[in-house]
Amino acid sequence: MAVHSGSGSSEKKSSNGVNELLAFNAENMQSNMKIIYYSRTFLSIIGGVVAGILGFTGLKGFVFYLLLMAFTSLGLVAKAKFSIHTYFDSWNRVLVDGFLGGLMSFVLFWTFAYDIAHIF
Amino acid sequence: MAVALTIGVFGALILFHAAYSTIQYKGLLKITEEEFLGPPLNVVIELVIGFLLCFWAALTVPGKFLSIHPHSEENRIVSLPANLDFMIFNHRGKVFPLEMDLKLKH
Numbered sequence: 001m002a003v004h005s006g007s008g009s010s011e012k013k014s015s016n017g018v019n020e021l022l023a024f025n026a027e028n029m030q031s032n033m034k035i036i037y038y039s040r041t042f043l044s045i046i047g048g049v050v051a052g053i054l055g056f057t058g059l060k061g062f063v064f065y066l067l068l069m070a071f072t073s074l075g076l077v078a079k080a081k082f083s084i085h086t087y088f089d090s091w092n093r094v095l096v097d098g099f100l101g102g103l104m105s106f107v108l109f110w111t112f113a114y115d116i117a118h119i120f
Numbered sequence: 121m122a123v124a125l126t127i128g129v130f131g132a133l134i135l136f137h138a139a140y141s142t143i144q145y146k147g148l149l150k151i152t153e154e155e156f157l158g159p160p161l162n163v164v165i166e167l168v169i170g171f172l173l174c175f176w177a178a179l180t181v182p183g184k185f186l187s188i189h190p191h192s193e194e195n196r197i198v199s200l201p202a203n204l205d206f207m208i209f210n211h212r213g214k215v216f217p218l219e220m221d222l223k224l225k226h
Binding site: 023024025026028029031032034035038039042043046047049050053054056071075076079080086087088089094113117118 | 131132135138139142143146156158159163164169170171174175178179180181185186188189190192204216218
């Protein structure tokens with residue numbers, strides 16, 4: 001006889017159009033979102049430093065940021081072994097989440113690195 | 121985990137070294153009064169290597185993805201607790217469809 005105990009995971013129902021799961025493990029979902037957030041933030045910072053050292057100005061830098069985020073999304077999808085629905089409930093989360101927050105970190109470190117390498 | 125962290129730190133150090141090389145290069149350009157068209161080739165290579173190392177570390181260090189399926193193998197929470205006095209059965213689980221293939225995990 002088997003018994004379900006609810007001590008380890010909390011289950012949550014969600015039913016929007018994109019979602020296929022009736023209930024999923026919310027704690028693991030949050031942990032996955034945190035991983036995405038950390039990865040994107042760190043890569044935005046590194047990308048900002050690289051863009052500053054290379055001397056990008058203006059639009060080139062933002063195009064570099066878009067490319068960087070595209071690579072990051074690709075890397076995250078590869079990390080999830082291309083089966084997004086095992087780890088997340090919708091594609092938007094892994095592709096779009098953290099884009100704007102990363103943009104601000106990118107611009108900050110871009111200006112830092114540019115100033116350090118090219119102006120002082 | 122520690123390996124990935126050291127690789128990330130190493131990548132960051134390579135980036136700092138590339139920044140320092142660029143500063144030196146700009147100092148040289150000031151002496152010869154040329155324009156800055158782009159960092160020298162070895163700096164670009166260093167940047168690419170450092171960036172790739174940091175990229176790999178950024179995807180590996182934060183941790184592994186965990187499955188969110190409630191019924192996957194790694195999320196099994198079947199257990200027979202020693203003390204049955206506090207187990208309740210009158211919860212919202214009754215709205216789930218009835219599973220006829222539950223297995224005990226040894």
